[in-house]
Amino acid sequence: MNFDTYFRNYPDKNGYFGKYGGMYVDDKLKEVMSEITEAYYSICQSRKFIAELRRIRKEFQGRPTPISHLERLSESLGGKVQLYAKREDLNHTGAHKLNHCMGEALLAKYMGKKKVIAETGAGQHGVALATAAAYFGLECDIYMGSVDIKKQAPNVARMKILGANVVEVTHGLQTLKEAVDAAFEAYVKEYDNAIYCIGSVVGPHPFPMMVRDFQSVVGIEAREQFLDMTGHLPDSIVACVGGGSNAAGFFAGFLNDPVDIYGIEPLGRGASLGNHAASLKYGTEGVMHGFNSIMLKNENGEPAPVYSVASGLDYPSSGPEHAFLQEIGRVKYDVIDDEETIDAFYKLARLEGIIPAIESSHAVAFGMKLAKTMDQGSVLINLSGRGDKDMDYVIEKYGIR
Numbered sequence: 001m002n003f004d005t006y007f008r009n010y011p012d013k014n015g016y017f018g019k020y021g022g023m024y025v026d027d028k029l030k031e032v033m034s035e036i037t038e039a040y041y042s043i044c045q046s047r048k049f050i051a052e053l054r055r056i057r058k059e060f061q062g063r064p065t066p067i068s069h070l071e072r073l074s075e076s077l078g079g080k081v082q083l084y085a086k087r088e089d090l091n092h093t094g095a096h097k098l099n100h101c102m103g104e105a106l107l108a109k110y111m112g113k114k115k116v117i118a119e120t121g122a123g124q125h126g127v128a129l130a131t132a133a134a135y136f137g138l139e140c141d142i143y144m145g146s147v148d149i150k151k152q153a154p155n156v157a158r159m160k161i162l163g164a165n166v167v168e169v170t171h172g173l174q175t176l177k178e179a180v181d182a183a184f185e186a187y188v189k190e191y192d193n194a195i196y197c198i199g200s201v202v203g204p205h206p207f208p209m210m211v212r213d214f215q216s217v218v219g220i221e222a223r224e225q226f227l228d229m230t231g232h233l234p235d236s237i238v239a240c241v242g243g244g245s246n247a248a249g250f251f252a253g254f255l256n257d258p259v260d261i262y263g264i265e266p267l268g269r270g271a272s273l274g275n276h277a278a279s280l281k282y283g284t285e286g287v288m289h290g291f292n293s294i295m296l297k298n299e300n301g302e303p304a305p306v307y308s309v310a311s312g313l314d315y316p317s318s319g320p321e322h323a324f325l326q327e328i329g330r331v332k333y334d335v336i337d338d339e340e341t342i343d344a345f346y347k348l349a350r351l352e353g354i355i356p357a358i359e360s361s362h363a364v365a366f367g368m369k370l371a372k373t374m375d376q377g378s379v380l381i382n383l384s385g386r387g388d389k390d391m392d393y394v395i396e397k398y399g400i401r
């Protein structure tokens with residue numbers, strides 16, 4: 001396959017990456033999604049939009065984020081292979097999510113919308129979107145289940161301080177699934193005034209494409225920086241995959257290069273259904289949340305319960321582009337379990353002075369494993385976020401190691 005033309009051809013105009021993707025929503029929402037698609041296609045070519053996004057990334061987000069050579073970690077693995085990290089933990093708010101939230105909120109502004117709407121589970125997407133809304137002076141409604149509101153008190157406080165309206169969802173299991181339904185319901189009533197901002201490369205077209213495009217700044221920066229630093233490309237690159245946004249943006253910079261690409265899913269407590277969230281490895285084709293992809297289903301064909309030590313990775317599917325990149329063999333998807341993840345979390349903290357998010361620790365763990373199988377070369381890991389949010393949990397559950 002020729003990746004020169006990849007971004008022009010994938011997704012196609014109906015939002016398909018091969019057979020994955022699309023717009024599986026009712027007629028009303030289809031109309032609304034088509035309106036967003038058209039607006040995005042025209043606005044993203046406007047010089048003014050591009051210049052404004054570029055300025056925001058530099059002056060507000062603190063981009064470009066650096067690449068760090070993980071010298072002591074590399075040395076601890078024998079020193080034959082060099083590990084590097086792209087530091088999205090140093091992006092404003094401490095993770096990559098702000099990259100697409102700023103893009104989505106800027107699009108809302110250009111479309112003349114006054115409000116952004118989203119759901120959140122662990123609260124990370126809610127915090128990033130509340131930040132973007134505050135920056136642009138947009139109203140912000142974040143739907144969140146009562147159970148999650150109790151579990152994620154610091155993020156709820158952050159959203160409120162930033163001026164967002166946290167809407168409690170009290171029916172069903174009172175977690176992410178109910179929050180998604182409630183947010184979509186609200187959106188159908190308010191679409192004239194509002195835009196729904198999806199938190200990863202999932203959902204109906206155009207979101208998998210739009211979120212990937214906004215995140216591609218990570219991969220484009222990383223490629224240039226790595227070449228500058230070392231004079232060559234990395235042999236392998238690694239990112240964790242929940243919905244798949246940090247991975248999609250990171251991979252976008254390297255698809256056309258002779259670089260091995262790895263997406264890492266959470267194996268959690270093991271390979272039986274309910275104990276992991278490795279949808280690309282163990283799932284099958286199906287439709288949920290408005291798109292066709294590979295997903296984990298229960299016996300009724302509904303989204304299966306999933307688990308991961310990293311709350312940002314426990315989603316029963318992954319974006320359609322990942323299903324496609326797996327199918328054509330361009331990206332290899334592998335898994336890392338909870339124990340390997342916590343080991344990597346502590347290794348990076350102790351050897352490099354970087355406390356990674358537990359999500360990102362999956363990629364670090366795989367990078368370390370991969371390095372042990374290589375005689376020489378380099379591995380570039382996307383460090384999607386910082387681990388401040390995870391410290392209390394890690395100490396309580398695993399203790400200081």
Ligand SMILES: *Cc1c(COP(=O)(O)O)cnc(C)c1O
Nearest residue numbers: 200242243244245246312359385
């Ligand atoms: C949300 C999150 C993820 C997972 O989301 P993707 O869309 O798969 O990137 C990974 N890392 C961090 C730090 C996150 O906050």
